[in-house]
Amino acid sequence: MNVIPSFTLYADGKTNVAPQFVHIETIPLRSKKNDWIIRPHRHPELFQMLLLTRGRAEMRLEGDDFQLDAPALTAIAPNAVHGYAFQTDVEGFVLSVSDAYLRELLGATGDQEATDILAASCVLSLADLKDAVDEMRAACQRIAVESQGRRVGRQARLGADLMLVFGLLAELGPDGHGGKVGESSADTVLFDRFRMLVENRYRDQLSIRDYASELATSERTLRRTVKARSGQTPLEILRQRIILEAQRDLLYSAMSVSEIAYGLGFQDQAYFSRFFAAATGQSPSRFRENHKSGWSGTVAD
Structure with a gap:
């Protein structure tokens, strides 16, 4: 019997997700060794964001198909079934974060709109949004550096950049996910x-x-x-x-x-x-x- 594959990271198997799990890599790192095809799968405990800064890709999200032309952003809620087929010249980042950790970080800010964006997947074109693309790229680069380091204050800097990225996602994302004024x-x-x-x-x-x-x-x-x-x-x-x-x-x-x-x-x-x-x-x-x-x-x- 075939079932939808569930991974922590694609093709790495399913393991327990650490409470403050954060992983970032470039798109080619995993895609190239899989012939640029990421087959449909899901991540039960992770929220994943893909920032495409160069090239094109085809994406399947649940039952819908999308064409991604850089710059573009995809946000994948836990358990959402998704897959990609990339051009061989693509550039960008894939950021995977424990859903519980993200909710803890964003919940501490009291920003309900940013927290609510975690409940839904979305596909966004970032054309004509150069400043947002540059901010996200820079934050992803810093997260990549901090993820490999052990400097004092590392976790605080990671948390700050994660909140920057997902704050931007909440700002750019589709309307209708935010809380209502006066809601208790x-x-x-x-x-x-x-x-x-x-x-x-x-x-x-x-x-x-x-x-x-x-x-x-x-x-x-x-x-x-x-x-x-x-x-x-x-x-x-x-x-x-x-x-x-x-x-x-x-x-x-x-x-x-x-x-x-x-x-x-x-x-x-x-x-x-x-x-x-x-x-x-x-x-x-x-x-x-x-x-x-x-x-x-x-x-x-």
């Missing part, structure tokens, strides 16, 4: 805890009442908070997460529809198929047929 800190905490609980338990077929109980709150409070923070109901967020994982399995694994349904907590394949079709407009089999072969993993020079 208690609501923010509850919403973040709900999202984390969904990530950990979406396969368990819990009801929203179960989620509220796990979070030691009422269903009414949970619904009000989630709606205010996201514009969606808790059930909509939960269903979207289940559908996203089903789509990943259909696109990137050889599991049968019944195996995928069972892995997502459905005891009845027919019910899973109806659930999937109601959300996507296609049966699981038709979705796989229409999308699986869509990414060639090649890029023209």
Whole structure:
């Protein structure tokens, strides 16, 4: 049975991520030895950013394809399935950071918009944003130096540059991820805890009442908070997460529809198929047929 590969760093296997894990490398360092192709995979505990400063690449992010023309930036949230095919003349950096560490750093600033950007992946063109590109490149270069050194104050300097990079990402990223003016800190905490609980338990077929109980709150409070923070109901967020994982399995694994349904907590394949079709407009089999072969993993020079 094929499953979507999970790595700490691509092709290095899955190991425990250190509490303050930070890794940076140039794009060619890992891509060249893999024939410039990074096959679809995911990083369960890492947030990853790729800064393309020269050349072109093709990217697959979840089920969508993108062409990257330098300068460009990709931000990959934990567990997002992604892959690249690079030209051989590319330059840039790949920065991988423990999601928990980033949240700790950004949370300490009280900047909710910067923290919220970690919840979603995005692809950004940096054309006509020379100053931002130069700032990010310089910060990545400093992170590379500090990552190899042992100077006193190293961790503080790394943290400062990480906050610079992700502050810029929050500024440049798509609208709609930031918190709302006047939003209480208690609501923010509850919403973040709900999202984390969904990530950990979406396969368990819990009801929203179960989620509220796990979070030691009422269903009414949970619904009000989630709606205010996201514009969606808790059930909509939960269903979207289940559908996203089903789509990943259909696109990137050889599991049968019944195996995928069972892995997502459905005891009845027919019910899973109806659930999937109601959300996507296609049966699981038709979705796989229409999308699986869509990414060639090649890029023209």
